[in-house]
Amino acid sequence: MNTRLADHVREALEQMIVTGDFADGERLDEIRLAERFNVSRTPLREAFQALAASGLVQLLPRRGAFVRHPAFHEIIEMFEVMAELEAVCGRLAARRVTPQTLQQIKATVIACECAAHAGDSDGYYRENEHFHQLVYIASGNDFLANEAQRLHKRLQPFRRMQLRVRGRMIQSLSEHRLILTALETGDSTAAETVLREHVAVQGSKFNDLMASYKQSNLRAHSQLISMRE
Amino acid sequence: MNTRLADHVREALEQMIVTGDFADGERLDEIRLAERFNVSRTPLREAFQALAASGLVQLLPRRGAFVRHPAFHEIIEMFEVMAELEAVCGRLAARRVTPQTLQQIKATVIACECAAHAGDSDGYYRENEHFHQLVYIASGNDFLANEAQRLHKRLQPFRRMQLRVRGRMIQSLSEHRLILTALETGDSTAAETVLREHVAVQGSKFNDLMASYKQSNLRAHSQLISMRE
DNA sequence: GTCAAACGTTTTGTATACAAAAAACCATTG
């Protein structure tokens, strides 16, 4: 646990932004937020900088901090990069994965299947996260693993929506199996292709994401209205 | 031009770290640096945060800021990711590049060749940067272009070393030609493969990089010694 | 001699004060 106020504020603001408490382009008032969190402007401004580094707010010099909700096409672009990063991880992992990591991946695939059969949505979500993290590590490139993890985290709110789509979980499961097999047999091309498709947002998934994004936009919008009252 | 002190300090520190003015793991003294730059601790701490975000320093809570020179294997890893990112840019660009961008790329290839024949090393470096930037943009994915540019910038000091290697420029030129042709003919596989190889650090290049890295380490080390006197 | 506890020093994190830039407001003019 961290005792720095700035980190607490950053986490709180991150949560608020992601859950749509602020409208797109809204200015974050230093003074009002400071007294709301019962801190001074100093840790608040630190939090702003951290949020700017991860792309959640835009910091304009001598203007202030503005929340920046990604436009729909930007999310599509981020998912495309995520798909390519995971594809690279898969290709490298097929050649480099250690027996231990492979064993761990196998365990998470099984845990995913168990959670799915038990109807444990949260459990599935958790194990799925673990599965992908292990694939990143299996690439044998720690820098790549970190970058992938970073983007994965940034896409988390949108992925959560996507997983709610009917039937997504079953398809996801079979893809996990295919990936596992590819890694076991050292088939780098298969690992690359399946992982890219596994993550990619296209075809029917595209429309699903579109729908859930519109909903999240509505939430942000209604929030904006309530703030103006 | 930016009027914020914090940004000036960040740039200055960035330069100093990259050029090896600090040893690896050295603590950056807030007070001493503040009076050296004639600023208070506030903008200095802002600069620390920005540098931490780009990986040049490590920020330990209630400990301080420590410069973090990447270990050799970390640089290799970053180059591997860079190669894969450029490969992705190339693959996508072969399908999506606009006639205007293609024209611009052709222009930079020619400019590179001119600079090379004129023995203009700095000019070649500049046009080469431009060439890669255009390939990123040609991918049609702005987020990808930004990420690629970010990593490219981070690897800049090490790339500069690499280009000094004898014969590298001529090989680089012919690779540019191959990439241009692949983009013109829409050959995504060729664009991907050539760009990956173009960036990758392996074989003889590996040893070249190794040698120049050792030199840069020596510089950092001698600096450390001079500071202790 | 080693370990540990208490003290003083240094350094970080946060609050607050202040200067300067931006925004808002308002009056005046065409």
Added chain:
DNA sequence: CAATGGTTTTTTGTATACAAAACGTTTGAC
């Protein structure tokens, strides 16, 4: 009524003051 210029208010960026945590040192016990 629109536009412009000056004045006031707000807000950002920076300096400084202060509290608390980390660090080093000395002292004391075993």
